[in-house]
Amino acid sequence: MKVVVVGAGYAGAFAANRVAKRVKGAEVTVVNERPEFVERIRLHQQVAGTAVAATPLTSMLRAGIVSRTGTVERIGDGAVILDDGESIGFDHLFLAVGSTVRPLPGTVPVGTWEGAVRARAALAALAAGSTVTVVGGGATGIETATEVAGARPDLRVRLVAAAVADCLSGRARQRVLAALDRLGVDVVEDGVAEAAVGAVRLRSGREVPSDLTLWAIVAGVPELAARSGLEVDAGGRVVVDEFLRSVSDPRIFAIGDCAAVPGARFGCQTAAPQAGAAVDALARLAEGRAPEPYALHYVARCVSLGGKDAVAQFTQRDDTLRDSHIKGRTAVLFKKIVYTGTKYGTRKAVGA
Ligand SMILES: Cc1cc2nc3c(=O)[nH]c(=O)nc-3n(C[C@H](O)[C@H](O)[C@H](O)COP(=O)(O)OP(=O)(O)OC[C@H]3O[C@@H](n4cnc5c(N)ncnc54)[C@H](O)[C@@H]3O)c2cc1C
Incomplete structure (x- = not known):
């Protein structure tokens, strides 16, 4: 059986190893x-x-898996077509292309590897007293602002x-708002309308100085599935059945950020369990057994706050927030376990 995996983030690498x-x-x-292999959850x-978030992909894959560097331009009938024109045939495909960023011109995105590398170099070149603006109040924005403020106390971070939060x-x-305050991050409840060298114009019309503007919003998914004629939802995510198979082509499984699964959110906590469930469904089908449907299984939402602090709020399996949370050193340790455990689990294809 020929299996092709497109995208080797948490979902794709896990799926390849599990297959x-x-x-x-x-x-x-x-x-x-x-x-x-990019540990996207460490891009901040x-x-x-404060860390290097990439590892050679081959070191993450089991022996015997063929790794090909390239971009899939199109998924055809039983084959993928790469940007260099090569076609690779498949009996089953795991589509795991993740999510993407749509940065405002003049900003540097932190949600992709290439953007994060650029941002690191730009940040390192900033003189003391410079101002960094981070755009986005979700986990990516908070983690980026606090990590930068913790590592570069000589900068002004907004x-x-x-x-x-x-x-x-x-x-x-x-706790998150207090940590931002403690680290001296200036929180401005507004949006950025325009970014230029040295300044950003906010939606309210106010202009504030900014020597580097980081776009910390992850939104949307690559257009590959839509371009290839697979049924997608309004956000471009692949519409799947209960076994995570595309409703357009049951040979194709969609997993991770690019799959439209009701109740699922972008997260490594989504990617690996979906990869595990999809591969197990394929394995059972190949053995002539009935597959088991994928079910949400969330544990917590964890936000790092500058390396020395963090908060993790626990959730129900369906990701509904519970009242309980952990903070401080316990949460920092929890987050470290998330980083290392997710990487280890991806390599070993376990834990989902
Ligand atoms: C700073 C930051 C912190 C985060 N922290 C957390 C956290 O604490 N907990 C959590 O659960 N989630 C967190 N996330 C979200 C999490 O990183 C993503 O949801 C997760 O990476 C999704 O995994 P994935 O495998 O679906 O996609 P990705 O990890 O994005 O991998 C997709 C891969 O596919 C490749 N690709 C895309 N298109 C093509 C193509 N056409 N051809 C070939 N390859 C292609 C990409 O280059 C990439 O390597 C964070 C994200 C960011 C940016």
């Missing part, structure tokens, strides 16, 4: 845009210079967002 482990006789080819550390509630959210 190699579970599906007898499968020949697995992974196509990824770059030869590195990549930006701030976070601009219509709402800050509304992914959390109650005391967990208050």
